[in-house]
Amino acid sequence: MPAVNRSGVVVGSAIALVFLANSGLASADDDFGNGSQKPSKPPVSGNSDGKGNLSATAGAVVFDRSKNGSGQSAGPVTSSASNWTPPACYYAPKYSxxxxxxxxxxxxxxxxxxxxxxxxxxxxxxxxxxxxxxxxDKAGKGYFWDSYVTEGREGDPGALDCTKDIFWVDQGAPPPPEIPQAITPEMLAQLAYAEIRVPSTTVELAPEGTTKVNLPTWAWLDAAKFKPVSVTASVPLLNVQATTTAEPVSLKIEPGTADATTYPASGVCALNGDQIGEAYAKGKADETPPCGVKYLRSSGDGSYQLQATITWKIHWTGTGVNEERGLPDGEFGADQDVVVQEIQSINR
Known part of the structure; x- marks a missing residue:
């Protein structure tokens, strides 16, 4: 299920939305060594004292959220892949x-x-x-790696998955392949995925105000009003990083009742140029909206709960990775109460 914000309004009011991304999970190997991480000696930048000794957080992941979504209505992305979530723990350098x-x-x-x-x-x-x-005898030539719990995920059951004993990794070498939670560029991309916050926006609806039975309601988004967001995760000690980016690609409308017709029939309105759907204009009353909904029955004394969900495409690049690689699709939606009156037609 997508993450949801709730607000009770009548059709025609703005729908506050937060969005998420869409893509397939990459299966390519990580380019962790092979020249991408080969400092001649331990770096000295507050993480190491130049003698191979580490600070308490030297191996911890650092996040740059300067290009992330913000504001009270911004929210975390939720993977649409039911069998995948960003890792709650990972392995990285901890001890000389x-x-x-x-x-x-x-x-x-x-x-x-x-x-x-x-x-x-x-x-x-x-x-x-x-x-x-x-x-x-290898002092200054590598580090002992141990587990870390991802910040904010301390109570997550997945935080207990990193149970392997402390192990050694030579400077510049990749971690053992049998340890899936070991820090690599792809692991950093997955950790950045969990930090993505997508901003809210509004879905424009016409007619404004209360909608009517059998009256098509147009829905659209101006894609220029919301931009891609990204988070960069890095381990400065290892000189590795990955940037995960989320871009909106479609809007899905669910009317909240089976007594409704969506446009298109799937309810999914794709990004078309710089907008999703098409803005209503005078003279289009007899046309079928490319994106919208038509209610077939009155909501009576109550209301229907319409849900609008944005799908975002999420991808990443990082150390040793020259082309974009995909991560699972994700969604974030908002819902609202929709009042539908038993009137067959109105003038717009």
């Missing part, structure tokens, strides 16, 4: 060899996690199975 030692040894000394777990950890990070002495 020295930092991991300082992190784990007090835990082992406290003996609060049990002998068996402590012994296994010591073998893993001290005993050479697979890391010897916390990989200190």
């Amino acid at each position: 060899p020295e930092q991991l030692q300082k992190h784990l040894e007090p835990i082992w000394q406290a003996e609060s996690t049990g002998y068996e777990w402590d012994a296994k950890q010591r073998k893993t990070f001290e005993g050479g199975e697979p890391y010897k002495d916390f990989n200190k």
Whole structure:
């Protein structure tokens, strides 16, 4: 189901909308290494001290939301793919060899996690199975990666999906392919998807005011009034980034009752040049609107709940990615109460 804003109005009033995107999920490989991420030594920019030691948030994802939608009516996009959601957790650099030692040894000394777990950890990070002495011989040549929870998703069940133990990645090398939540440009694009906020706009309706039974109501949007929005996600320590962009492509009208006809029959009005639908003009009363609705029965003492949903096309580009790649479609809609009177015709 699309995300929805609600407001009770009569047909002809503006419908406040927030929108979302449409596209297929890319399956291409990530270009993470191969020259796209090969600094000769750990970068020093508040994330590293030049000796391979990291700040507490060095591996965390940073978001640039300066081109995102804003305002009280802006809202998050919702994927139209029922089996896909942006990740609630991910893996990225967190420790140098020295930092991991300082992190784990007090835990082992406290003996609060049990002998068996402590012994296994010591073998893993001290005993050479697979890391010897916390990989200190590779200090400054890579980092230990660990899990992060995406900001704002702490209560999401998906935040518990990143259960793999801490692992090492050489500087400039891609993370292990068997870890799907490891940071890559595509993973960054998916994280940026979750941060997209799409602005509200209005659907113009004619006639204004209360609509009538059997009277076609024209609906249209001026696409020039709303622009694509985008969010860039990056991990500065790794010099990788991805920008996810959402562009409006269509409007779907659902009348709120089976006793109605939509134009076109599918109820989906595609973007045509710089607008969706066609603005009503005097003299078109006898024409069929390219985008709109006709109610066949009065709403009586109540109203129908019309829902208008915008579909946005979402795509991304990023480090090592020269062409746009798709992400799942998404939708965001608004609904309103529509009063329909039992009058066969009116003058416009």
